[in-house]
Amino acid sequence: MKFSEIGIEGYYYDLPPSGGKLRASPEDFTVEEIYQNIERREDGNVLVLKLKVRNWEHNRLLRFLARIYHVSPKRVYFSGTKDRRSVKIQYFSIPGVRFREIELEDVEVLDHFYAERPLALGSHSLNRFVIVVRDCNPALFTKNCLSVREKGIVPNFYGPQRFGAVRPVTHLVGRELVRGDYEEAVRLFIGFPGDDRFSSQRNNFYETMDIERALAEFPSSLDLEVKLLRYLREKGGDYMGAIKQLPGNLVSMFIHAYQGYIFNRILTERMR
Missing domain, CATH: 1.10.1510.30 (Hypothetical Protein Yqey; Chain: A; domain1)
Structure with missing residues (x-):
């Protein structure tokens, strides 16, 4: 992909490139949803799943979860959409069902519980990222980061x-x-x-x-x-x-x- 294809032309800093590869594997891009508080209710009617998912496209996972729980994909609620080529820890909620095992490749159930209401879009507080850059020049990478930090300005492009x-x-x-x-x-x-x-x-x-x-x-x-x-x-x-x-x-x-x-x-x- 050329950056010009997505509207990005030119660089704000005139710094030598440090090289490196992003997302050589899904494990190189990890994102976890963080919630301040999800109220757990033993008598709740909404199943909440905390899943660790590797290399799944979001809507495809929704369809598989819907099949497992015999509901429409529209009944599988979530807070945010995550990138496919990644490892993500993400929450889903399904009203009116009880927990059953999920046997999908590269999908692990970390936790499950019940709540009173399903998740709403944007209901998590933040995303926590761990991003690995491989095969870069570490010294130059550090020097460039310090230069950017000193100036304190980063054009906030959509990547x-x-x-x-x-x-x-x-x-x-x-x-x-x-x-x-x-x-x-x-x-x-x-x-x-x-x-x-x-x-x-x-x-x-x-x-x-x-x-x-x-x-x-x-x-x-x-x-x-x-x-x-x-x-x-x-x-x-x-x-x-x-x-x-x-x-x-x-x-x-x-x-x-x-x-x-x-x-x-x-x-x-x-x-x-």
Whole structure:
């Protein structure tokens, strides 16, 4: 990914790069939700799960939790959305169910209890991050950090994670949703090629919009894309309806990503 693709152009500091790699593995990016207080109630009707999750896409995990507890994914509540390529400690809540074991690869139940109310978006106090930078020049890295600390100014850009580090498409989809071009939004969501291992299949759809070919080529692991393709095969050109098949939090993320792109462009111009 080029930073210019997400609205970042130029650097505030003229410092030599210290090198390094981010997220060489999911363990290199750990995030934990911190709550000031979640009231535990033995007689509560809402199950709260504290999970340690490795390398799971957020909405896919919601769907699997919903299957385990026989509820709609809309009944699985959470406070925040976390990056896929990471290890995250995150809370989920499900009203009206009792605890049962979760047997999913790379998902560990750290705790479970009951509460009176489900989690609301933004209800946790903060996120605690542990980020590992590998193969950098430690002395130069430290020197650069001290230089930044001395000046005390850091342009607060939205980074690649807001836009999709592997396939920076979220802001592009958001742009088309704002414009009301639902066909182009669907085309980008399904077909915009990135650096993932399905770039060839995605590019085929992006160029041809051939639904049957895409359904034959796309693996089941791309479940949201396949869901939209099946909807379009059944409903024809109902692209607005196709967008409505996506989880609401994902559609909101597209809009927020486009807002982030605009913010980055404005901040770039202010730096100039």
